[in-house]
Amino acid sequence: xxxxxxxxxxxxxxxxxxxxxxxxxxxxxxxxxxxxxxxxxxxxxxxxxxxxxxxxxxxxxxxxxxxxxxxxxxxxxxxxxxxxxxxxxxxxxxxxxxxxxxxxxxxxxx
Amino acid sequence: xxxxxxxxxxxxxxxxxxxxxxxxxxxxxxxxxxxxxxxxxxxxxxxxxxxxxxxxxxxxxxxxxxxxxxxxxxxxxxxxxxxxxxxxxxxxxxxxxxxxxxxxxxxxxxxxxxxxxx
Numbered sequence: 580x581x582x583x584x585x586x587x588x589x590x591x592x593x594x595x596x597x598x599x600x601x602x603x604x605x606x607x608x609x610x611x612x613x614x615x616x617x618x619x620x621x622x623x624x625x626x627x628x629x630x631x632x633x634x635x636x637x638x639x640x641x642x643x644x645x646x647x648x649x650x651x652x653x654x655x656x657x658x659x660x661x662x663x664x665x666x667x668x669x670x671x672x673x674x675x676x677x678x679x680x681x682x683x684x685x686x687x688x689x
Numbered sequence: 690x691x692x693x694x695x696x697x698x699x700x701x702x703x704x705x706x707x708x709x710x711x712x713x714x715x716x717x718x719x720x721x722x723x724x725x726x727x728x729x730x731x732x733x734x735x736x737x738x739x740x741x742x743x744x745x746x747x748x749x750x751x752x753x754x755x756x757x758x759x760x761x762x763x764x765x766x767x768x769x770x771x772x773x774x775x776x777x778x779x780x781x782x783x784x785x786x787x788x789x790x791x792x793x794x795x796x797x798x799x800x801x802x803x804x805x806x807x
Contacts, residue, residue, distance in 0.1 A: 611794050622798035681731035
């Protein structure tokens with residue numbers, strides 16, 4: 580099983596819709612979780628950290644499910660500018676290893 | 690404030706030549722990471738610095754790759770005898786995390802160096 584797994588997509592979603600995707604991780608010692616977005620031919624940018632209690636930033640909501648070892652990202656009222664690849668990132672506490680998922684591609688359709 | 694900067698932004702080199710890529714992290718960031726991203730692929734971890742030491746070099750793909758960091762600031766990634774499969778974007782990121790002293794693991798990326806080996 581890969582350390583961090585994401586559905587590569589693409590997710591093709593009409594503008595204004597709600598979209599959600601998950602990311603599973605294999606190491607139960609994982610301690611920190613993040614979502615990054617990466618636009619085509621650009622560097623990844625931090626979208627949000629994921630806290631145990633879940634957190635929200637505007638239209639974006641992140642959740643952590645430790646029992647099932649996955650994190651999720653929900654985007655409400657999607658905009659054309661949300662089109663990007665979303666990278667799940669996990670830190671394993673034991674050795675400070677930071678692992679990036681391969682990303683989920685999202686296309687918002689006008 | 691200034692973000693992570695990398696130079697050059699683009700580098701075209703002939704197979705067999707050596708190249709040196711530079712990363713200037715955000716001032717005060719103790720942790721520095723190098724990644725490689727081939728076209729259409731995910732990020733591949735290369736090496737991690739905590740201050741000037743590299744506790745994790747496990748991602749360096751071969752002994753042609755080396756990296757150093759000085760003054761807890763600038764880092765250089767050197768690729769010797771470049772091969773065509775080295776063609777990729779090389780990304781550098783930094784964070785405030787410091788072993789034993791806390792800080793954040795949130796990484797801030799530079800714009801990358803696009804390396805093309807002909």
